[in-house]
Every structure is written in C-alpha cells, then in structure tokens.
Amino acid sequence: MMTLFPLDSRPGPATVVLTDSGLGGLLVTAGLERRLRDTAGEGPVRLVYVNAWPDEGRGYNDLPDMAARAAVFDRALAAMAAFGPDLILIACNTLSVVYELTDFHRFPPAPVTGILDEGAALFAEGLLRDPSGALALFGTRTTIGSGEHVRRLARRGIDPARIFAEPCHGLAAAIDKDPGAPEVPELVEDCVRRVAPRLPPGAPVYAGLACTHYGYVAETFRAGLGRLTGTEATVLDPGDRLVGGLVGGAVRRPPGAAARPVSVEVVSKVQLAAAQRRAVARRLEALSAPTAAALLGYAHRPDLF
Numbered sequence: 001m002m003t004l005f006p007l008d009s010r011p012g013p014a015t016v017v018l019t020d021s022g023l024g025g026l027l028v029t030a031g032l033e034r035r036l037r038d039t040a041g042e043g044p045v046r047l048v049y050v051n052a053w054p055d056e057g058r059g060y061n062d063l064p065d066m067a068a069r070a071a072v073f074d075r076a077l078a079a080m081a082a083f084g085p086d087l088i089l090i091a092c093n094t095l096s097v098v099y100e101l102t103d104f105h106r107f108p109p110a111p112v113t114g115i116l117d118e119g120a121a122l123f124a125e126g127l128l129r130d131p132s133g134a135l136a137l138f139g140t141r142t143t144i145g146s147g148e149h150v151r152r153l154a155r156r157g158i159d160p161a162r163i164f165a166e167p168c169h170g171l172a173a174a175i176d177k178d179p180g181a182p183e184v185p186e187l188v189e190d191c192v193r194r195v196a197p198r199l200p201p202g203a204p205v206y207a208g209l210a211c212t213h214y215g216y217v218a219e220t221f222r223a224g225l226g227r228l229t230g231t232e233a234t235v236l237d238p239g240d241r242l243v244g245g246l247v248g249g250a251v252r253r254p255p256g257a258a259a260r261p262v263s264v265e266v267v268s269k270v271q272l273a274a275a276q277r278r279a280v281a282r283r284l285e286a287l288s289a290p291t292a293a294a295l296l297g298y299a300h301r302p303d304l305f
Contacts, residue, residue: 015046017085019076021053021060022176023272023280024213025091026295028115029264030288031243036262038253044261048083049294050304051268052076052095059173060094061142069142070101075305076269077104090114091242093143093210115212118245119238120152123208126236127158134203136195136225136233137165139210140172149210166195172213178279179216188217192224205233215239216283264290266298269305 018029029049036045053059054072063069073095080088081104088110090096096114099105105112127133135158137149144167150160168191174184199205207221214221218235225233253259272295281292 013043013046014086015048015084016087016089017048017050017080017083018089018091019050019052019080019095020090020092020212021095022051022172022213023276023295024172024175024211024215025049026266026280026284026291027212027215027287028089028091028239028242030284030291031239032246033262033264033288033291035243035247037259039247039260044263047262047264047291048080048085049264049266049291050076050080050083051266051270051272051298052092052305053268053270056270060098061140061169066098066101066142069098072305073098074102074104077102077108079305081109085110088112089242089246091212091239093119093212094140097143097146097148115238115242116148117152118241119208119210119236120149120156122236122238122241123149123206124153124156124158126206126234127153127162128156130204130206132203133162133206134199135163135206135208135236136192136199137163137208137210138168138191138195138214138221139165141167141169143167143210149208164195164198166191168211168214172211175213175216176280177276179283180279184217185220188220189224192221192228196225196228199229202231205229205231207233207235209235209237209239212239262290264288264294266294267301267304268298269302271300271302272298 018025029047060069093116096116123135144165150163154160171187174187205225207225215237218237222233222235277295281295284292
C-alpha cells in the first residue's frame with residue numbers, strides 16, 4: 001500500500017473514499033471530517049464512505065476463504081473507483097489484509113492506504129517505548145488468522161513472544177448493529193477473559209485494537225483488561241493515528257475564518273435498518289454531526305457491487 005499524504009497540502013477540491021466492512025470506519029470518517037473542518041487548507045473536501053459489507057447476513061469473515069473475500073472486495077473497489085477519488089482509505093483491518101490479494105491493488109487508479117500499516121507502527125512504538133510491555137491484540141478472525149500484525153511487528157524488532165493475539169468473532173457485527181447493546185460488553189469481556197491468563201503477570205498491558213469497530217468500545221477493553229490483570233491497561237487505537245497521518249501537520253483555521261467546506265456521504269450495498277443507523281449515529285454525533293447526518297440519510301444502492 002502507498003503511504004499517506006496530507007490533505008491540507010493539496011490545492012483545490014479533493015475526494016476521499018473511505019471504506020470498511022460495516023460501519024466501524026465511520027469513526028475514522030468522523031474524526032477526519034472534524035479535523036479537516038478545523039484546518040486552514042484550500043478547497044472543499046468530499047468524503048464518501050462506502051460500506052463494503054457484501055451481503056445481507058453475511059460478511060467477509062463468513063466467506064469460505066481468502067480468494068472468495070478478495071473477489072468480492074475487488075468488485076467493491078471497482079465501485080469506489082467510480083467516485084473519482086484522489087485517495088482510497090481502507091479503514092478496516094480485515095479488508096486491508098484482503099486488499100493485497102485483489103487484482104485492483106496491482107494498478108489502482110488512485111493512491112490506496114490502509115489501517116493495517118498504521119496499526120503496526122502504533123503498536124510497535126508503544127512496545128519499543130516500554131520494553132517490559134505486552135500487547136493484547138484484538139481483531140476479527142481474518143485479521144488475527146492472517147498473522148500480518150505479528151509479522152510486521154517482528155520486522156520492526158518486536159519479539160513475537162510479547163504479542164498475545166485473540167480473535168473476537170462476532171463482536172464487530174454486534175457493534176455494527178448497536179454499539180450500546182447489552183451483549184456488546186459481554187462479548188468484549190469474553191474476549192478479554194481468553195487473553196488475560198496468557199499475559200505475563202505484572203507486565204504493563206497494551207490493548208491493540210485491530211478492528212475499527214472496537215474503537216466504539218475502547219474503554220470497555222481498557223477497563224476489562226485492567227480489572228483482570230491488575231494493571232493499568234493502555235489502549236492503542238490505529239484509527240486516531242490514521243486521521244493524524246492525513247491532517248496531523250495541518251495549520252489550524254484562524255479564529256473567525258470560514259470553516260473549510262467538507263461534505264460527507266454514506267453509501268451501502270446492503271440496507272441499513274433505521275434503528276441501526278440511529279444507534280451508531282448517536283455515537284458519532286458529538287464527534288462529527290455531518291457524519292452522523294450522512295449515516296441517517298445514507299444512499300442504499302443494492303447494485304453497488
């Protein structure tokens with residue numbers, strides 16, 4: 001994948017397509033919209049969020065193998081290219097893994113970057129700063145099963161013995177329906193309970209969120225790990241770093257200056273129930289009201305890919 005480039009340095013209008021399998025990546029969209037609105041950059045920015053969930057009731061982790069996932073994501077990427085993006089941002093660890101297997105990645109019509117690289121960099125920085133620390137790595141079955149984070153961290157000098165990866169199957173789907181549903185903290189607790197006994201006693205613990213959906217319940221992960229290990233766990237969320245990579249060096253808008261025009265659209269192949277949209281929008285509202293409004297008024301396109 002290509003490296004990030006700062007949107008604030010681009011003259012004129014820009015279109016950024018963001019995608020995730022579900023609604024987790026809307027947290028990244030919301031953070032980007034808010035940060036861009038406060039910059040002194042030139043020209044409007046159009047943010048198009050494409051929900052790449054493939055079929056009603058069946059996500060990428062339910063497909064039989066990586067080849068099947070890549071074939072579906074290839075079609076989704078072709079649909080994203082039709083928006084004429086200046087950048088495609090894969091705000092999904094699962095799809096970042098799948099992307100490398102697509103035909104699209106050989107000759108992308110626009111720069112493409114994903115959250116996997118940013119996550120590996122963030123986790124490595126935390127462990128390098130704290131040589132006694134341990135990383136509890138949480139993600140989907142596809143992300144954890146790929147072993148990509150462990151390989152990339154090893155290339156950065158991190159001993160794999162310090163990484164304790166745990167798939168939290170079903171958690172992302174539950175968060176996607178309603179981040180505030182009672183079963184969500186229960187699923188987090190189950191996942192944390194599986195990894196806690198494997199962590200070195202007394203070691204500083206870092207919770208690596210290798211799924212953008214988990215950002216909605218970051219505090220639940222932190223509290224659960226702290227309670228079960230008796231340490232003060234630190235959450236590492238790559239979504240924040242991804243946004244910072246795009247606008248981290250931007251000059252803030254001077255007081256009284258007009259806000260930079262930033263529009264947000266949400267497009268989905270699968271239908272999003274009204275209750276689901278309201279539940280997720282409530283979590284987004286405080287961070288980015290335009291992103292919440294775009295979700296509530298999303299475009300349903302069954303023939304998207």
